[in-house]
Amino acid sequence: MSTIGDWNEAASELNAIVESFDEGEVSVDELFVKLERATAIIEALEERLDATKARVEELAPRISRVADEQ
């Protein structure tokens, strides 16, 4: 399975998979492969998002101190 690109690349690939499902282009043989790929992309993006959230949670109080200081 190929590596997952940056957010925008991964999101584009995920969107393409979802669209192929919407348009009924996926055969049963492809279904599992595409679903597995889409799941891997979603989990990778969620992992990145969680990591980003954690960093934001670290930085937000520091930015808040600047924003709130008198």
Next chain:
Amino acid sequence: MALEVTSGDDPILEVGEFYQLLTARLESAYGRRHPCWVRGEVAKVYEKTHLYVDLVDAGSSASDAKRPVLNAHCWASQWNPLKRKLANDGVTLQAGTVVNLLGYVDLYAPQGRIGFTVTEIDVAGLLGDVARRRQELIARLVREGLVEANKRQALTPVPLRVGLVASPKTEGFNDFTGQLLHSGFGFVIVHVTTAVQGEAAPAQIASAVEQLDGAGVDVICLVRGGGSKGDLAAFDDERVARAIAASSTPVFTGIGHTGDESIADLVAHTRAITPTKLGEELVSLVAQWHERHVRANAKRLLSGTDAVVDEATEYLAERRRTMIFAVRDRLRSEQRQLTSTRQRLVMQSRHLLENAHQMLTSRRQLLSAYDPTRRLAQGWAIVTDDKGSVVRSLSDVQLGDTVRVRVSDGNLGAVVNEKNGEVT
């Protein structure tokens, strides 16, 4: 007094007797009990406990060896209260000042000098002169465009590097620096110590402005706490005004109390009414910049970050839901397709079976027509040779061959004794 009489009946006086007589005459006309006002221009002035002033006619030339000079002095007992009064009114006795002095004549016999003991100085006249000279200076500064010169200097948006012209540890110094140091901002103060009153102050202040102008500071602040007009006179000095006007760095002033406006205030880039207000002004400038460029952006950054994270979170949740629904839909569709196909297959199979059954029945009926037992029952017989082969033609047997004849209910043994091609 014993007077010696000359031949002309005029008495001959000893020197001491002469001075006694002169003193008596002078005192009777211009002595302590007969003071008079004398107007003159200060040619020299110095103070050593007492005040000593050389007074000449206003406008007279110093090169004129014959110009009259009045050696005036003011004893400390008189001078000290007068000095305080002058200081309060912002008046300084200096060379060139035209002054009216009230006093009396005294004669100092050991040096043969006539002096003038000052008892009063016409402050009102001096004030008028000071005001006139001040207005003249302002007019000159306006005419030369110097009042607006420093105001045209661009002020950096964040004036954190502050050049300070002040006397250290004074109230004004502490008020001003206190505002900056307690602001929480990273002000850097480059301080040049100067006197802020007295004769040396104007030159020191002007020099400090020039020095700080080349020191890379963002703003130069002239700071001095409240005081009498005399205390603040240095800030009306032309040298200070010209130094401010010539500065390429914006000069801010915080001098004296509310209502005091010096010429330094007039030519400065920005004037605050007190050192405290000047400190507040600088802090406010930095605070406004901080608000616009730091706090506001920090708020936008927080808001933007939340929006991006929320959007990404919602996007992934939506994609996840969509994927699940899409896959389920797809699987259901496939399931339906399979079910439909299966049903079609079953129906088609049944149909095929039915057809096959019908075909078999038909074939069976057809075949039954050819069933030999039925023929045997009708009287037909099947003849086979001794090898079991069906005899279909006369040529299949020879006369004398033994044959076997099958009838409906058994077999007969027979011998061929005749071959006849005719069929009856």
